[in-house]
Structures are given as C-alpha cells and as structure tokens.
Amino acid sequence: MGAEMPSRRAFLGAFAAGTAGLAIGFRWQEAAGQAAPAPVTPMLRSNPRLDSWVRITPDGRIVVLTGRVELGQGVLTAMRQIAAEELDVAPERIELISGDTAQTANEGVTAGSQSIRFGGEALGVACADARATLLGVAATQWSMERAALGVRDGVIEGLGGRRMTYAEAASHVSLVRPVDTTARRKPPMAATLIGTSMPRTDIPAKVFGRQVFIHDMRPEGLLFGAVARPPGYAAKLVSLDMDWARGLPGVVAVVRDGSFLGVVARREEQANDAARKIVAAARWQDGAALFGGKTAFDHLLTAPAETRTIHTTEAGPAGARSHRAEYRRGFQAHASIGASCALARWDDGRLTVWSHTQGPFPLRGDLARGLRMQPDAIRVIHAQGSGCYGHNGADDVALDAALLARAVPGKPVRVHWTHEEEMVWEPWGSAMVVRLEAGLGADGGLASWAHDVWSFPHSTRPGGSSGCNLRSAWYLENPVPPPRATDGALPNGAAARNAVPIYAVPGQKVTTHFHAEMPVRTSALRTLGGYFNVVAAEMFMDECAALAGQDPVAYRLRHLRDPRLVAVLQRAVALSGWQPRPVTLGRGRAQGTELVGTGVGLSKYKNSDSHVAVVARVAVDVGSGAVRVQRMWAATEAGRAVNPDGIANQIEGGMVQSASWTLMEEGRWDGRRMTSEDYHAYPIIGFGQVPAIESVLIDRPDLPALGVGEGSQGPTGAAIANAILDATGRHVPEVPFTPERVLAALRA
Template sequence: MIPPNLAANPRLSHWVSVHADGTIDVRCGKVELGQGVLTALAQIAADELDVAYHRIRMVPLTTDSSPDEALTAGSRSIEDSGAALRQVGAEVRALFVDAAAGIMGVSTDLLSVDDGVINGAITYWDLVDDVDLDVEATGSVAPKPFAERRVVGTSWPRLDIPDKVYGRPRFIHDVALPGMLYGRVVRPPSRGATLVSMAAPKLDGLVEVVREGDFLGVIATREETAVRAAELLRCEWVEQDCLPDVDALPEFLMSRDTEDVTISGPSISDSSETTVSAVYSRPYLAHASMAPSCALARWDGDKLELWCHSQGVYHLRRDICRALGVAIDQVTVHHVEGAGAYGHNGADDAAFDAVLLARAVNGQPVQVVWSRADELGWSPFGAAMAVRVEADLDADGEVVAWRHDLYSNGHVSRPGLFDIPSLLGNQLRTGDAPPVSMDPPYAGGGGSERNSVPLYTFPSKHVVKHRLLEMPLRTSSLRALGAYANVFAIESFVDELAARAGADPVEYRLRHLEDDRARAVITAAADAAGWADRGEGWGFAFARYSNHGAYCAVVAEVEAETSVRVRRLTLAVDAGAVISPDGLRNQVEGGAIQSTSWTVKEQVRFDRSRVTSTDWESYPILRFSEVPAVEVVLVDRPDQPSLGAGETAQGPVAAAIANALHSALGIRVRTLPLTPANIIAAL
C-alpha cells in the first residue's frame, strides 16, 4: 500500500537524488521548525536506503522541486512524511539492487547492501547513470521490518544544531541578498480602524511609501531608516470598539451565535441520582516566539521569489497568487527556518507584507521584519475556549453519563483554505473581513474539538462543539489546538470525580481505562515520579493526543505561595516506534515547558478596541529561572507505527499542574492561567 503523501507525490525523483560523490539528497514537504523533524526523517531515509546517516542531505523545501505535503502541523510529520520516505527509500534501494543484479548476473535474493555498497562490489554511486528514479512508486516493495532497522531507534546528532550552537547564519533573519532594501509595515492602532490620511516624512534613505487601502508600509536603504520612517508617518485613523470584555471571556463565548456539531453521543442515563458539573476556560494565547516574523521577497518582472518561514509554503503560494492575480508558475517560495514556530504565527502575513512592498521596487529584494508589538498584537492567536463538563452519577458514585460542551472559535485560518485569501495584508488592502476560523475534520484530529472525547470507559458520552461564527480576534492554529483546553477540563473534572469517590487519582483513572497502552503510560509516570510516596502539591493527568497520536501521562509537583511554581514534571510517553529517543525527549520536554508557561502565566490582554499585551512585560512568559525539572520516560514500542508526539504534553501538563494546585491549596481553579488573581477569584 502506498502511503497517502507518496500517492499525492508519486515520483521517486521528487523525493530522492543519488549522486556520484556518495551523497544522497532527500526532499520532503515538511519543514524544520526547531522540532528536529529533518533529523528524524534523515534517519528513516538512511535506514531504508541502507546507507550511513552522514550521507543524507536534507534539502530545504522549495515549491520548485519539493513534494507538496501540505502543512507541517498536527504532529503528523513522522506519521505521514516518515511513512512516505520509508516507502520511497525501500523502492529506491530495490531499483539499485535490481540494476546491480543485472550487471552481476545474479538473483536479487543473493544481494545485500551495506552503506550503499552492494555485495562489497558495486555501489549506488557506480550505478547513478544506470538507475532512473524518474518513475512512480509502485507500493510493491515492503519497507524493512523493525528488527532490521539500524539507524532508527537511536539518537543521532541533530542536523540543525551545529549552526545554532556556533552562531552560523541559518535563520530567515540571517538571509541577505545583493541590493536588499528594508521594509516596515505600519499597523492600524486597533482592530477595525480605517486610514483617513497619511503624510510621509522626509528622510535620507527613504525609498518608497506604499499604501493600498489600509495597508501602509515604508521601504528604505537601511533597516534603522525604515524603522524611523514608520514611526514618523503622520496618520489619521478612525477607530471603533469591537472587542469583548477580556475578564468575561467564558460568558462571551457561551452567549454568541454558534455552529453546533455533535461529536459523540447522545448521552443516555437511566440510573443517575446525582449530576455534577463545572466550567473550565482558557484565554487567547499568543505564539510568543523568540524572534518576530520575517520574510524576503523579490520581483523580477512578473516573476516572484519569496523566502519565508511558513509552515505551509504551498498554501501560502496559492493565496498570494489569488490575491494578486498571478499564475502559480510565476511564484517560487523557499522555506528558511524561523526562530520558534508553534502553529500559524505571523510568518505568512510577514511574507505577504514583503511581497507587497517588493512589488513597489521591482527588481530589488525587500526584507520585512515584524516588531515585537506586531508579533504579539497582530499574529493569529490561539482561540479562547470555555468547556462545560457534566457527569451523571449512580448511587455508588460511578459515572453513568458524561456530557462535554465546548465553546470556541475555530482553530484554523491558514492561507489557502478559504474562498478569499487569508492574509492580514490583503485584508487591510481590500477591506475584506478575515474569514471566520474553521476546524479541520474530526477524523483527522479536529480543531476546537480535539481531545474532547475522553478515552475513559464511561457508559455514555455526549460531546458537542459550539463553533463561534464571529471572530473578535483572529484565531488560528497554536500548538495542540483545542486539546490543551479539552484535556485541562476533562482531566481536572476526572480528578474532582476521584476526590468525590474518595479514590486515588491514578487508581481511579486505571479503573476506567481498557486501553493497555494508556494504562502502561499511566503506571510508568506514577512509578517514575514516586506517586505512592507523594505529598501535598502533587497532581496527575493523562491523555492520548488527538485520540490517535502519542499517549502521555504527567505527574506535576508544585509550590503555591505568592504564585504557582512548578518544581518538577515527570512524563511518560508512548509514541510507538521511537525514531530518535533524544529527539522525542526534546519535543516532549519543550511541550511540557511551554504548557507550564501557558498554564501559570500567559494571557492575551485587550481593551474594547486593541490588544494591550504587546511586550514581554504585558505578556510574560516563563523565565529560565522558573523552568521546572523535567523527566521523560519513553515507553518504546518498536513493533508499532510511530506516532506524533510534538503536542502530546500540552493538555496533560496543564491539568496535572491544576490538580497539583488543588492538592497544595485545596482550591479548584478552573480558569487559566493559574495566576494569583484567578486563584483569589476561585476562593
């Protein structure tokens, strides 16, 4: 069977090129975001091709020559691209072995490969002119069984780390093209503001002021001149109040017009004696990447070349072409790594900013870097959510019916998916409202409903998604999407039910789970943390990401004095066959630390017209001194398919911290983040 991503890009030559110097270029449609995915994919390719890891060169994605694998998102790269590359490697290896068999006059069954050398006689590099890879995959060659894999399952040096350690140019911000100019975009002062008039300053080095509708930008010969020119533009804007009360988001979310979809159910309960319920919520969250968004663009006549750190360069190209009325073959997009990416941040918008400004100086490249205020104030946000959970209990306190209603904007407004281009700059220049965010199909994991159906064996589960049809703030994909809030709600409520039943939280979960892998990670986390000897301030939580990805169980240990401080996190993860143990731990640790920051600190703040949390003081993130000790236990299952794990920790970590806070203080805080203000409000 041909994996779906290979079926969509069936030519082997699109994925692999073998060179006479003994190196092998591997191309895929996934991009490096700091998650180490290209290293893991290189391991898969090396294993299936039977070559040394150091021979693999992972070629950065470009729309001219890389396979189109849509997005790098959803923790699906290893599952999807990894499966495609495994099949590609197996088929390429078979073609070279067939060619060698013909030359040597023997059966392929008698041939073996060691680092590209076939039976110690003929190499892949000898056969470069004899093997045509410009053919379609057949699916007739089986990849290696796990017992024969040598590179996969071990930790190899990350391909992207040396440049970062030694400070070599690698990031999009480091790209410098001959004759490059510098652009800055002037944002409206608030949502819904319209530009009435504008007067440009007189500055040496100011090349151009670009205005299209409410889109306004400057181009200069030096970066500091562009920044100064943007500050000195005299603009008159008409503003309006259009944002809800930031301190009453659950009430806002639960009172608006919604599209309602039943995810699971209905809930039937004939034997209930008691109904208990609770409402949990999370605020809007920012990506808060280390470096702000950046892009470079250059027009050459009617041809456009673009360098950016988008997670979906093919989708971005589609919207650029639609917005500007150019053909697909006129636009080439190159991916260059950005410093921090957790979903649909400002990368696509910065790219379109650069495209618009570069069009005004055809022939010269223009770099656009967003300001910190732009990044925190104008990138798409992770959607605020409210979740109401109810359980009907029988006379023995057992759950006989479970109900889960979630209220949220959709979690996707990425480019290339709507009837109109979904790019901030295009909305400003045309006056079009941004499309109302949608959710991916539930079969693929969903968006706001992600992880809304608990894995527990409750007799009846009724889950309904209420997607808001208005969007006061632009929302889109942020790491884990709806799973963060849904798992926080489910696992907090399960903890409440365990306490009501007088049961140990771990034992209570095990009692209601039949999935052996789920039970194993729960036991592994509890044992590693020393749960049996726990004290006050310990909390537990569990989930399987998207209900089809990696399993994760978490023990959190917190202190709660003037604020919540997470001292230690112990996580157990089952991601199926582990490609790189070190890489998997990196991903889980990073997700756990980011979730800790979200859970105890982060919240987008705004008044009735504008976002006000536009710097690190008003949008604080976890400091290095506040990072907890993190231990990750891997439950390796080499005979099982590899599962995505980059977003598995977010939800369970949040719930474990909240449950630990309850253990420490006896207070159940259901409103995130767990700030002193929200703790006091819970009293």
C-alpha cells in the first residue's frame, strides 16, 4: 500500500544542528510550536485517573494501560506507538496491559472503528501529561527552564550533562491523580514514530506458534465443559435422567438449571460426546416456527415495526422523473475459523473469566446480572482469540464456562464451542431490506432522495443497564431475559448507519422500520447496517447515472461537496485507469464467454470517519452467472495515520471480507434454528478467490485520526455490485450475488 505524506526531511535537516545532544522529540515541540489542545475525549471523562493510563514503577518499568483489546486488527501496536511517541521512549520499552477489569480503564467495547480516534487520543493526552509532569520535576530540581530539557529514551537530559531517569523523577511526584486534559501532545511535524509503519507486535508469536490464544491456555487442574444445546432456539427442556448422564465416561459433573444443560469432563472429547448424548436423550418441547413460516424479507416488510423518519432536509424543485429500487441482504455470520472459547474459575465465591470478548467491562456487567452477583466479585481478563469484528459467541461462551465452573469450585473449566455451535448459536448479522427513491431533474441531476431501511437489531451486545445479553441466561430456571433491543441513533446509527446520503441532494428523507423482536438473534457484524446501506445507495447512484446517460464517476463528482471524498474518489479511479463512459442498462459488455465490467463505490464511514473509494473489475460467466473479481483498487483518507501499514491491513482485509459477503455469504434456517452450520452450507472466500488489490493512503497529519476498521466494506461491496451492473446491464437486487441470482437477472 502506498502512502502520500508530507516530507519532514528539509525541516529535520535545518533543525539538526540546534538539537545536537538532546532528544529530537522534545525539541521539535519547542521549535514547531505547541499543538493546540483537543476537546476532552469521552474516554478521559469516564476514566480520569492518570495512573489508569500510565505508570512508572520504581524499578524503571514504563507501564501503559488500555481498555482496548487486540482482535487481530493491530490496535495494540498503534497504542504502543502513541505511548512511545508521547513519552519519548523506545516502543519496546513499553509494557502494555490491555483489557483487564482489575487493572485497565473501562473503555467499553473495542468496536465501531473508535479505538484510535477515542482510545488513542486519550492515551496520547495521558502520556503527554505524564511526560510533562516528569520534566517538571527535573526542571524544578535543576532550576532550569523546561525548554532547556530534552528526553532520550526515558532519560531526561539537561544542560551541563545532567541526567535523570523517569523512575527517579517519578519518585518525587504522584501520578495517582486526574489527567490534566489540557496537556499538549506533540505536533505532527515533531513525530518520529506516529506516521511510520511499525511492525505489528502481535504477529511474531502467532507466526511461530507461541501460545497466545485463549484456545492454547492449559492451567493446572483444567477441566473441560460443553453445553447440551436445545434442538431449537425456542425449545424448552421437559426431562432428563441425570443419574444416567453422570455415568457417562469422564464426566465430573452434570449441570441442569432450567433448560440450560451442560457437562464438565476430564477431557474435551468426553465433554463434547456427553453433551451430544444428553441432547439426544433429553425430552424437549418445541416453540413456534421462525418468522411464522414466512421468508425473512416478508417478515420484515409485513410484521409490525417501529417506523421513524430520522433525517430530512428541505426539498428543492420537483424532479422531472423518478427512479425507485429495492435491495435485499440475507443473514450473514461472523464465521470465525476459530470457534469461541472461554475459561472460568470460582474461588471463595469470586469468579475469574478469561475471554476474547471485545468488551471486558460490559461482559462483566452482564455476567453479574446473569449470575445474580456483584460486578466487583468478577474479574474478566482478555485473551486473544479468533478475530470476528462484531458480536459473535465470545461473550456467550464466557457465561457457559462460568455456569459450568460453578459446579467444580477451585477448578478452571474451559468451554470451546464447536464450529457448528458457533454458526448456529452466535448472533447473526441482520437481514435487511432497503428501498430508495430519487427525483431526477431534466438535466439528470438528483432533485430528491428517500432511503427506507427495514432491519432487525444490529447491536444486542452486553453492556446495558438491565437484563442480560448472554444467551444461556435466558434458559435458566430463574431466567434473566435480555433488555428490549433498541436501534442506534444518528449520527453513528445502527440499522441506518450510512443511510444519510454523502451527496448534495435537496429533499433528503431517511426512514427506519425497526423490528426489536428477532426470531433469529441478531447483533453487531462489522459495520452494522453501514455495509448494506452503502451498497444499496451506491448501486442506486449508478442506476441514476445510467438513466441520466452519464459516467458514474462524473455523476458522483457532480453531487459531491466534500473535498476529502472528492480526493479519494479521484485517487482511486486514477489508480485503476478508469475509462469514463455511461453504464448502459439492459446491455452487457461482452468479452468472449464473459461479461466484463468495472464499478466504483464511495463512502465516509458513519458519515464521520474514514473516507474510502474502491474500484472493482469483475468478469461474469454468461453460462453460469458466476462472478469473479479480477482486481480491486482503493484510496483511503482517515486524517492522521498512526501506522500506515496497520491501515493497509484493515482496509485491504475489509475488502476481502466484503467480497466474500457480497458474492457468497448467506445463512439458511428451518422452522427451529439456523441450519448453515459449516463451510459447505455457508461458504466463505478462499485464498484462490482473492483478487489482486492495490491501495493507497492519503495521510493528513494536520487532521485528527479517524476510524478505518470498517471503512472499506461498504464501498467494496458497492464497487463489485456496480461492476456487475456495468458488465451485464442488469439490476441484481439481492446480496449475496450468487450465480443463480445473477443468471436470473441475465435471463430476465
């Protein structure tokens, strides 16, 4: 991935003579001018103590703490860079503690592309405050101006060869106090670490097979647990012969609490085998059929929903004609290759849980409600697991482990879901329907825009103030039901995330039709509703451009007023070698037995974060309808880049995931539960299907860092969709664009 960054070389050379013998970082700050203080980040308002972010120990250790957790996105590498930059120490000297309810700040959930924007800013201010405080100690003791001091790898240096380590300075002052939120971070031109592609700190252990994942943990005395799942989501346990179940090989304990059934055994295969036999032997009572026997789309469009108009703008002149379209997206899964896992241990009425949750503190709160105990009697420690970017089974399995470990106090119990269990019982990404209507003026320009979205919930994570969003709590004899699901409000939104158009159109109207009741449990899948709202809106934009007889890129530029969006769009199309021409509806672009097309997608994630443009080239087999993505190009601008390579990881990885969603992924169900329980029933993209990707980063050190983790999914799906439209001239309304659906559109 390329990067376009302002050169610091000339300024560094001019300044080098004046900084001889002192650390560049601090002198840069004096020469370049202090950075203006930013508004207080919400993370510092809720976690104001300085020692909850940074500590200097008497033996010289520099301990940095973050409530954010590593999900494979490289966030801890970026946090290390930020801390090392502001403290003027080598990154390898930082001892980083992450996601532990007994030690770190409560930063909620690592989600929503917010880690660097909010967590990184808070950590940067706290570390800047700590450095200024320690420099103040040296300045006072040496009777020197702070401007005469510098820092070299955690050692304060002054005139006359004076030196003082951070540990020595910290012995004279307390960091157990509120953060000074007016502390000024280094200006971008002073940075030597931020803006560089520092190697990921989490990768070596994974490459060389060290035991860093929760699945690898084997504490002494470990026992294994498994849950005997009901045959359907609404099924209830009628009876079970407990004595027979306790006699199964290796079984240490059988746990029954209402309709919750589980076993603890000496070996993992014994626990799983016992759970399967118990399910078969138990008597269950089935519940009502999912969706009342309808399709999910029929249910969304006909069942009672909460309808709200959440965004409007003043109307302009009426359009000369209108265009309407409907788009649909099926249920989609996290489909993690490594299924969810947790360890739990009870000691004297206190519970410790090791989990790959994205939110240790929210999980602790829901565990407390589900187990009917006080939160301060529970400690949740994050351990890395298979990444999911959303609400998969990680939180649910933590309660499973806790319920089973309660039967064997003093013993750690490990519960590792099977892949089938993960697929069937984790929360799914919601099915959605989007209807769009636009008025077009006589010149083809957009005169009005209406966006309606029907959806189930996009976030039922732990973390509410009541109820319990952990599945097993609902099956207990004394159940703790979930709180009523709500839809996220703008500007971030949930179902309506990215439904507000990024284009300058008068007469905008966005309406949501929200179904709080969900026959299939749904929650956060990467981008929430943002992916599909962008796909639908950008498909619609290409159709409007085609009706106007205009090139899709030129049509977008005509309606854009945001120069940052203009910049990424122009950069992506230049990178791809885009050839301007209008899409011809009803006629494809033949090339032998294939139809070849190129499409573009554009978004500003959440209308507030990363600006991303993607161009895709696809080939459509005219005989089968199969779509092959040949190549993709992307341009990203997300303000100040902390780690450009980390941004590339997120953007390009998101493009691959989006290609899989857009072409392949869709869940199926019967009357009782989801049936897409393996990669045959729910295929995901393979290495051989991943296209060549070329992406560039437009770095803006002068602007605040924005979230990028979910920025590329929407525009990638849209680019693929629009490339299919360009290739075939046909509207394919339902994601994923399977061969059957594309072929049906070709024959329509």
